[in-house]
Amino acid sequence: MNVCVLHNNVAPGAGPDEQDVLVQAAEISETLKRLGHAVCRVAADLDCAQVLSTIRRTQPAVVFNLVESLAGSDALIHVYPALLEAVGIPFTGSSAAALFLTSDKLIAKRLMACAVIPTPAHIDLNDPLACVSAPGTCIIKSATEHASAGLEADCVVEIGSTADAAAARRKFAQRFRSGRFFVEAFIAGREFNLSILDGPGGPEVLAPAEIMFTNFGDRPAIVGYSAKWSESSPEYINTQRSFAFGDTDLTLLESLKAAALACWREFSLRGYARVDFRVDAHNRPWVLEINANPCLSIDAGFMAAAGQSGYAPEAVIERILHAAVLKQEAVS
Numbered sequence: 001m002n003v004c005v006l007h008n009n010v011a012p013g014a015g016p017d018e019q020d021v022l023v024q025a026a027e028i029s030e031t032l033k034r035l036g037h038a039v040c041r042v043a044a045d046l047d048c049a050q051v052l053s054t055i056r057r058t059q060p061a062v063v064f065n066l067v068e069s070l071a072g073s074d075a076l077i078h079v080y081p082a083l084l085e086a087v088g089i090p091f092t093g094s095s096a097a098a099l100f101l102t103s104d105k106l107i108a109k110r111l112m113a114c115a116v117i118p119t120p121a122h123i124d125l126n127d128p129l130a131c132v133s134a135p136g137t138c139i140i141k142s143a144t145e146h147a148s149a150g151l152e153a154d155c156v157v158e159i160g161s162t163a164d165a166a167a168a169r170r171k172f173a174q175r176f177r178s179g180r181f182f183v184e185a186f187i188a189g190r191e192f193n194l195s196i197l198d199g200p201g202g203p204e205v206l207a208p209a210e211i212m213f214t215n216f217g218d219r220p221a222i223v224g225y226s227a228k229w230s231e232s233s234p235e236y237i238n239t240q241r242s243f244a245f246g247d248t249d250l251t252l253l254e255s256l257k258a259a260a261l262a263c264w265r266e267f268s269l270r271g272y273a274r275v276d277f278r279v280d281a282h283n284r285p286w287v288l289e290i291n292a293n294p295c296l297s298i299d300a301g302f303m304a305a306a307g308q309s310g311y312a313p314e315a316v317i318e319r320i321l322h323a324a325v326l327k328q329e330a331v332s
Helices: 016-034 048-058 079-087 096-103 105-114 162-171 225-229 247-266 301-308 313-331
Strands: 002-008 038-044 062-065 122-124 136-142 156-159 181-185 190-197 209-213 239-242 272-279 285-292
Touching: 002 016, 002 048, 016 038, 016 225, 016 313, 038 048, 048 079, 062 079, 062 313, 079 096, 096 105, 096 285, 105 122, 105 247, 105 285, 156 162, 190 247, 190 301, 190 313, 209 301, 247 272, 247 285, 272 301, 301 313
Parallel strands: 002 038, 002 062
Antiparallel strands: 122 181, 136 156, 136 181, 190 209, 190 272, 209 239, 272 285
């Protein structure tokens, strides 16, 4: 099969969170070649007509879509899927609509609330009329940027009044690239990632992973930018992934799996996804984020969960390709 690996163009000197897509593209290209596929790589930018022309010249059976951002904005993650849908070229992962809905965390939270999927309460800090209804410990997050961009320990704050919210608005106005950010109730509990892989029998929840925060002391236990990308930082070193659970966690794990599948259905996800949770002191799961098309690097969480579930990278990539082909056949 002729496969075009499409990824966003990365500027020289970009940070490790942006460079990571090049690692993914290289690893997936090699995996596809081992599977016997013909592979080409195309870098996407805002010259959509030129990029689409280049893709068409490669005559791909499938585009392996790794585009995470355009012109430095994660809010544009859905642009190339929308173009590929318009011209009828099959591509891996979720649809343009699903990517748009999940990449804007404020939209995603509203949709989760409508679907009765538990997600922490929030305040849109871009709304000057926003008021505080339930004061307490909160976390400041970007509305559209991913990979924990801008997220550090100082993002965990106490919001006790509308004045506190206004102060946070001023403090973080320049922190996030998109300029859009919100306050979310901070769930001080355990953190889990549940990865989902499409398959012949429908979506399969892979081995659940818990993020273990060790030696954090007084620092907030969060997976911030340093914990993800600064390999020499204490946050990175002391944030580990665990797949070991005892019998006392079985009921909780079933609840997490059910909630992850509810997200898959409600947002019409496809191919592969990851849902991030916090679990409170009463063992109640709360959905933090829905990641359509999460990172597929060998050392990232999705591939780690797949390995724990008995799937080699080749099997994962083949299933993702197969899901794209089946989707195209269904709409043809």
